[in-house]
Amino acid sequence: MGMILKNEELIKDIFMLEIEGKYEGKAGQFYMIKVDNTPYPLLSRPVSIFEITSNSIKFLYKVVGEGTKILSEKKKGDSISIRGPYGNGFPPVKGKVALVGGGMGAAPLYETAKQLMPDPEVNVVDLYLGFSHEIILEDSWRKVCSSFFYDIGGIITDYVDVSKYDVILSCGPDIMMKKLSELGKKAGVPVYVSIESHMACGIGACLACSCQTKYGNKKVCKDGPVFLGEDIYDV
Numbered sequence: 001m002g003m004i005l006k007n008e009e010l011i012k013d014i015f016m017l018e019i020e021g022k023y024e025g026k027a028g029q030f031y032m033i034k035v036d037n038t039p040y041p042l043l044s045r046p047v048s049i050f051e052i053t054s055n056s057i058k059f060l061y062k063v064v065g066e067g068t069k070i071l072s073e074k075k076k077g078d079s080i081s082i083r084g085p086y087g088n089g090f091p092p093v094k095g096k097v098a099l100v101g102g103g104m105g106a107a108p109l110y111e112t113a114k115q116l117m118p119d120p121e122v123n124v125v126d127l128y129l130g131f132s133h134e135i136i137l138e139d140s141w142r143k144v145c146s147s148f149f150y151d152i153g154g155i156i157t158d159y160v161d162v163s164k165y166d167v168i169l170s171c172g173p174d175i176m177m178k179k180l181s182e183l184g185k186k187a188g189v190p191v192y193v194s195i196e197s198h199m200a201c202g203i204g205a206c207l208a209c210s211c212q213t214k215y216g217n218k219k220v221c222k223d224g225p226v227f228l229g230e231d232i233y234d235v
Contacts, residue, residue, distance in 0.1 A: 001036075002082045005056055007074050010136050013063040014104075015072050016050070019082060023057040025049045027112035028169075028194050028226050031084030033059070035070050044081065045071075046221070048108035048171075048194070057082075060107040087225050090192055094121035095166030099145070100180060102130040102156055102172025108194060110137075112169060113144040126165075130156030130172070163187040170194070170229075181229030191229040195220060 002019040009015050017033075025031075032044035045067055051058040063072050074080065090112055097116060099109045106129045116125045127145040129135075131152050142148045149159050157176055162168060162183040170177050171194035184191035195211065210217045211224070213231045218224065229235070 002057075002080055004074055004076055004078045004080055006076060007072065009072070011134060013072075014136060015061055015063065017047075017059045017061060017071070018056050019059075019080060020056050022055070023052055023085075025052055025057070025085035025111070026089035027115045028089035028108050028171075029085040029087045030108075030225065031057070031059070031082050032086065033071070034081040035067075035074060036079050036081055044083065046086070049085065049111050050107050051111050051114065060104070060110075062104050086221055088223065090169050090194070090226050092121075093167045093169070094119075096124040096126075096164065097122055098126045098128060098160060098162070098165045098168045100128045100156060100160055100168060100170040100172070100176070102176045103132060105170070105172025105176075105194070106131075108171050109169070110141070110144060113141075117144060117146075124165075128156050128160050130154065130176070157183070162189050162191075165189055168192065174233075177229060178233040178235065181233045182235045185230050185235050192226050193229045193232060194225045195227065195232065196225070 002021050005020050006018040007015060030046045030048045033047050034044040047059045047061055050060040061068060063069050099113055101109045113125050113127055116122050125145045126147045127141060129150045135150055157179045168180055168184055168189060168191040170180050177193040181191045211220050
């Protein structure tokens, strides 16, 4: 259980939710969130960690259905159910790292960049983000990376020279992550992808988030949400 410190609309239908408390989490992990005292939605929803601070945790989310609409109407001081962190998160990396996000896939990359920048094993953290209509939080993104590149309405992978990096971490549309995985395999560069899936429990008990990999079916909530791209996509 947590108390909402802020639930602010940044641009149309895109909100930043901040919940008071001491929270932990690795880059790429998620929490299960549910609005209290509402019959719908019945189940909690997975939301990627945007940022962990000394006294709060933040989530960037988009209103896409009735559940997130109800969440967007909650105010400062309201209570909310929050469980986590869940999932495996991004693996330890070193050298030159590119973070590539599309749309709401940008959300987990902020905390990822923030955690990587002080790492002595990491030399470069370049951030590439693609947005549909307008950029959000531009000043914030620039503060947590070595270099920041963004595109509006185009294809962000066109700007990424995969061969320049030792590893790629990505989150966004399947078409974007598949393209990165293809480029990475050709260049001999590992590409890790954080995939989305409908989840009910967050701990692998319900099998609702099962996904197919080259090693058989895996649970996104427990085995993922981060996988090696070539294990997920036919590349």
